[in-house]
Amino acid sequence: MIVDAVMTDHPSWLSAGNGAVYRAMRCGTSVWALTCTPAGSGGYGTAACLLLGAGEPQVVDVLDPATLAGENAVVAPLQEAGTVARWRNPDLWDALATSIIRQVVRAGQARKLYRAFCQAHGEPVSTPVGHTWLFPTPR
Numbered sequence: 001m002i003v004d005a006v007m008t009d010h011p012s013w014l015s016a017g018n019g020a021v022y023r024a025m026r027c028g029t030s031v032w033a034l035t036c037t038p039a040g041s042g043g044y045g046t047a048a049c050l051l052l053g054a055g056e057p058q059v060v061d062v063l064d065p066a067t068l069a070g071e072n073a074v075v076a077p078l079q080e081a082g083t084v085a086r087w088r089n090p091d092l093w094d095a096l097a098t099s100i101i102r103q104v105v106r107a108g109q110a111r112k113l114y115r116a117f118c119q120a121h122g123e124p125v126s127t128p129v130g131h132t133w134l135f136p137t138p139r
Contacts (some may be wrong), residue, residue, distance in 0.1 A: 004061060004082025010089060011098060011114035016129045024125035025058070025134045027090035029047040031056050031126035031134065034087060048113045059088045 011025040019038040024031060062085045065078035089095045102110045118133035125132050 001035070002083075003085040004111075005084045007084060007086035010102075011111040012118070012132065014093075014130060014132055020129045022127045022129040022132065024127065024134050025087070025089065025091060026094070026134050026137075027056065027058065028090070030056070031123075031125060033125060033132075034058065035127055035129045036085075058090065061086050061088065091135065093138050097135065 006021060008021050010023065012025070013021050014023065015021055015084075020035060021032065022035040024033050026032075063081060063099065064083045065081065068075045068078060089098075098110075098114060099123055101113055104110075105113065115133075121136040122133035123136075125134055
C-alpha cells in the first residue's frame with residue numbers, strides 16, 4: 001500500500017531518524033509492530049504490519065480524497081494532500097486511557113506522559129525500525 005500520509009495522532013507513534021514512523025499495538029493476545037517508511041515521492045511506501053504473535057490482521061482505513069464530493073473550499077485542500085492511512089486501535093484499554101490523558105493536557109505533554117507510562121509499566125517491543133513499548137494491560 002502506498003499512501004501520501006500516515007495519521008500518527010496516537011501518542012504511541014515514534015519517528016525514526018530516516019523519516020520512518022513506527023508503533024506497537026496489542027490486539028487480544030497478539031502484538032503487532034507497524035512500520036511505515038517514506039517513499040521517494042514524499043509519501044509513505046508499503047507499510048509493514050509485522051505480527052509478533054498469532055491473531056487477526058490489523059485494520060487500516062485508507063481515505064482517497066479524490067473520491068470526496070462537496071464544496072471546493074473544503075475538498076480541494078484534502079485532494080491536494082492525497083491518500084491518508086490510519087490504523088484503528090484494537091485495544092479498548094489503550095484507547096480509553098489515551099483519550100483520558102489527552103482530555104487533560106495538550107498533545108505534546110500527553111505524548112510524553114503516555115510514553116513514560118508505557119516505558120515504566122508496559123512490555124518492550126522491538127520493531128525493524130526501532131524499540132518501543134506497549135501500553136500496560138489492565139492487570
